[in-house]
Amino acid sequence: MVELISHGGTNRPTDRVGGRDADLSAPHSLPTVSVVLPTLNERPYLRDCLDSLATQDYPYVIEVLVIDGGSRDGTRELAARFGHPVHLLENPKVSAAAALNVGWRAARGEVIVRADAHALYAADYVRRCVEVLIETGADDVGGAMRAIGTTVFGRAVAAVTSSPFGVGPGRFHYSERREQVDTVYLGCYRRDTLERLGGWDEDGLQWAAEDHELNFRLTRSGGSIVLDPSIRSWYFPRETWRALARQYCNYGTGKVSTLAKHRTLPTWRPLVPAAMVVACTGSMLAGVAARRPFLGLLPLVGYGAVAAVATASVSKAPGVSAPHAYSAMVTCHWAYGAGFWRGVGRLATRRGFDARPRRGRR
Secondary structure (H helix, E strand, O other): OOEEEEEOOEEEEEEEEOOEEEEOOOOOOOOOEEEEEEEOOOHHHHHHHHHHHHOOOOOOEEEEEEEEOOOOOOHHHHHHOOOOOEEEEEOOOOOHHHHHHHHHHHOOOOEEEEOOOOEEEOOOHHHHHHHHHHHHOOOEEEOOOEEOOOOHHHHHHHHHOOOHHHHOOOHHHOOOOOEEOOOOOOOEEEHHHHHHHOOOOOOOOOOOOHHHHHHHHHHHOOOOEEEOOOOOEEEOOOOOHHHHHHHHHHHHHHHHHHHHHHOOOOOOOOHHHHHHHHHHHHHHHHHHHOOOHHHHOHHHHHHHHHHHHHHHHHOOOOOOOHHHHHHHHHHHHHHHHHHHHHHHHHHHHOOOOOOOOOOOOO
16 A cells, blocks of 8 residues: 655565655654545545545555445446555445544544545645644644535525525534534544544434534533634535435434434524424424314425525526425525424334435435
C-alpha cells in the first residue's frame, strides 16, 4: 500500500497523491490522513467521487479505503482497478456503520476522514478538515451539506433539504459561518477519538443513524463538534419520490433507535414531523368519528398552506420546479414523521431495528 521510491540512493516511504510525492518519513507537523468510504452499489457516482478524493491538495493523504458491502453493479470492480491511493476492503456486514469500523481500524492515518460516494469533494477538502481540526481543537469537524440535483426532482430535493423549513434547525444543511454544532455532514476525526468512543455502532441502531449517534456519544462525553463552511463538498440527493420517502422514513426510525439506546433523543427536531403526523391523522379520524370530516381536515389544510408558502420561497432558486419542490417537502416531512412512529411501534413491540439495509438499497 506504500510505494518505496528511491531518493538519493535511499528508499523512503512515500505516497503519491494528486501527482506529487509526499515523503512520509520526513519530519513534519501535519498528521497523515486516511479517507474511509463505505459503498453499496454506487457505480454511477463512484468514479467522479474517487477522482475528487485522489486529487486532494493535502500532501499526507496516504490512502482512500473503499469498504464495500457486496455491490453487484460493478462498484467493486471500479474501485479495484482505480489504483493508488484507492484500496478495496470487504464489508461482510453490509451496513455503512460496519464499513466505517472496518475502515478506521484498518487505516494507517492519524486522522480519519469519513466520506460518502454520493458526493464530490473540493481539492482542498481534506486540507481544510485538518486545518479546522487543529485550529479549533475539536474532536470532529465537517462542512455544510451542499446538495445539488441532476434531474428536475433532484434539484427540488436539493432546494428543500437546504432550507430550514425543509429540514428544521439542522445547521449543517445551510450554515454559512463557523460554529459549534451537535452533528456535521460526514466528519473528520482524530484516530484516538474513534478509539475512545469505540467507533460506530453497527449492531444496535437502525441503519443510517450511525453518524448522528456517534456524534451524540462524542458530545455527551464532553467532546466538541465544529461546522466550518470552508470545508466544501457537494452531495447528490435522492432523485425519485420513492427513494426520498424510503430515506426519510429510515431517518425517522433511526432517531427512535438512538432513543432506545440512550433513553433520550440527541435533539428535539424529530418530534416536529412526528407531532405533525399525529395531529393531522388524529384530527381526520376524530372528524370522521364525529361525522364532521371537513373540520377534521383543518390541521392538514393548515400544514398544506404553510408548506406551500415555504415552497414558494425555496423554488425561487434557478431550475427548481415549485410542484416538485412541494412534493419533495411534503415527502420529507411525512416520511420522517411516519418513520419515527414506525420506530416507536418497533420499540413498543420489541421487534428491534434493521442494522443493515437490504442489498441494493440505501
